[in-house]
Amino acid sequence: MSDQLTVITHRAAPAVGRSVARPASRPVMSRALQPFGGHGVARRQDRPAAFYQERASQWSGLIGSAFEAISSRAAYDLRARIQQVGKEAQDHIEDIDPGRTGAEMKAWLDARLVADVAHHRAVMVSAVREFSDRAAQHFALPRSVPVTPPPSHLRSDFDTDRLVVNKKKNSAMSTWINIGMRAYMGFMIFFVLTQVMEVHVPGWLGVLPVLLLGGVALSEERRRRVDQRRHQAAEAVAQHIGEFADRASRESEELLRGLEMGLGSAYRGRVEALMARAD
Template identity: 25%
Template sequence: MSTAAAGSPTSPATALVDLGVKACTAYGREDLAARLGRIRAGLDDPAVHIVVAGEFKQGKSSLINALLGIPVCPVDDDVATAVPTFVRHGAEKTATVVYEGRRETVDFADLRRHVVEGAEGARPARVDVTVPRKLLSGGLVLVDTPGVGGLGSAHAAAGLAAISVADAVLFVTDASQELTRSEVEFLRQARELCPTVVCVLTKIDFYPAWRRIRDLDAGHLRMVGDIPLMPVSSPLRTRAVRANDQPLNVESGFPDLVKFVQERVGGGAAARRSADAAADVLAVCEQLAGQFTAEREALADPANAQRIVDDLNAAKRRVEELKTAAARWSVTLNDGTADLTADVDFDLRDRIRKITTEADDAIDEVDPADMWPEMEEWLRARISYDLLGNYTYLRRQATELSEQVASHFTEASGEAVGLLKVYNPSFLVEEREVEHRIELAKMTAGKQVMVALKSAYGGALMFTMLGSLMGVALGPIGIGIGVVMGHRGLKDEKKRQLERRRAQGKNAMRRYCDEISFVSGKDSRDTVRRVQRQLRDHYTRLAEELNRSTAAALAAATDTAKRSQADRQKRLKDLDAELTRLGQLRDRATKLAGAA
């Protein structure tokens, strides 16, 4: 990983974290320095994923090519993109086809062969492409997703799943007609999963009535929430770039889109990362300052020194409890994980049960011989949406669990800090501070869950998972009407055969649903386990940090009794200097956390 360049959007945060590391090292707290080191590594890796989603043939691949000014993603009139393509910055054009478990470098010019529908051989999970383009040099990654006819399909859910770990979504719809109901529904779900969603209206060069469509779409978007709409034309942009024609470029609508991508998306992601980093620096400052504050107060007010030591002893016992296996946070985490597993499993079963009932009812109404392809398509779409619903549920519940665990720490450490506050109201500011701490705790709590989820899916793996699920065949259905039909009882025979087809159809649906239940049940149990591990490691480290901080405060406060008068004055001066320095670091961190 390269070091974030000076002048990058996260460089103020990097500088702040570096100062924090210096402070931790100076005070002998390599545990806190290590924590900030991990944060810094995160800042150094600025990958910001923009997923380009939308229905089949709306112009997703063309949009990426026009944005970059070079043909990267294959655009075709009759063949669809079948594999997600990740386009990153690189010194040279390269293309790597990623299969489950192996990677294969291919000729850039040959890319098309691998990403379109119907390519021979094993279907790759994704394709990684690098191109030397300035737009991407800050870490932007554009993800071209497979399109399919009708967003109600399995691919749409795969797209949504990728969106759940994306930094932004460019939703592409062309100006041939207003947003359909399924498109609006997709946007609604994307909005819940991703902080930044923008709707791009393509082909405005081709549809003269695009302004009317734009206005209609804007109306739909207002119902969904804060989603900007940007009309563009990819061919105009391509021509403008080739001819270096500024007015034409403006007409293409791309300057606004580029600005949005750079500022709102790139800037937004950088701001979130910076705020996360600042939150950690603040937490570290608090732990470092606690020690000095206690010592300072004991020195300044020898009559009270014993009481301070007693209080710190009590605080020490409280945070020591955080380290034991019987700690309440640990119980909350273990019980919560068991509940989460059961709840997510129940949610999945409940969804599948409803689907099965619906499918059975539907089959009773029709002759599967006529309707089977439609039923298959319906079932796949329905299941993939419910799988995603199940995943969203998991994510929400896991975040809540992490917040519950965090609250035990806010309580224990809050009490410790609150205790010190009594002696020095000037340093550890007002009540507002408490709310601020809870906000920060929540922020870190949610972040831990996302870290666990992202490490598992990495955006592309989710595609593969859903993709392979969708590959489960429903199996052929015997369509033997009239084959074994005798001359007698023709009507009865027809009825009997219809019943048999219905039973076969129901069976096939059940088998498919069982398979889905099994595979995704296992997947979500694994995911919950990963979340638990992440939370356990994070909060175990935090417990250890708090223990060291409290122990250091106690030792320092106890030592004050041994100091001579002259020594005391000198030490007081030193401590004031340290606290001022830490106060400055805190102020910087607060400002940065607030700026986001």
């Protein structure tokens, strides 16, 4: 037998009907931090019908003012984006010859407009989803109504035929007459110097004033034609952007109208079901 002394202690038996383990106390949320005035998100059966009737009476004004604000911000966002695209397009036209780079400008313009409208729609849908979350809190619902917008059918297809400058009748003849007159002026200057003023210079130098004044006239004509193409491109691009902006604005209005009607009917249906259960 071991010499070690074993100490045996006896614990009192638990009282009948009492639990041995005491559950840990749960932290109590401050009333100021609880949503809905400290009541929290209650279960459906905890809300009386009067609660839903009161919240439903406020629903029309709540959704109307919310979508009015969303629509106002959406219109400003779209207008700012369209103005920025127009400014960048005009700056781009000033640096190129639209007659030679029309295809590149079309690709850039179409892609930029579609991308900006996609970002614009994302901003609107995000704002509507935020409102749906607030609406769920308004009705003390555990989940908000999902917002699923329809796909956009808006496309941009800039017509490069708009970049073609309408040539006036006999414009080519007028151009060559102008160049010929300038070259003739150069010849006359050389003739006066050699024949009237009797300046002795080699005859081959007479080609220089002819080529100089004729070349200046040709360069001015080319610059004038480029300016005409730029002016034509600026008008065509501005017209296309304006038409695209009108279609984008109508699509945005239809999108918001559809989302408003969808959310309104969805929350109305949920609340009506809850009121029927609460009665």
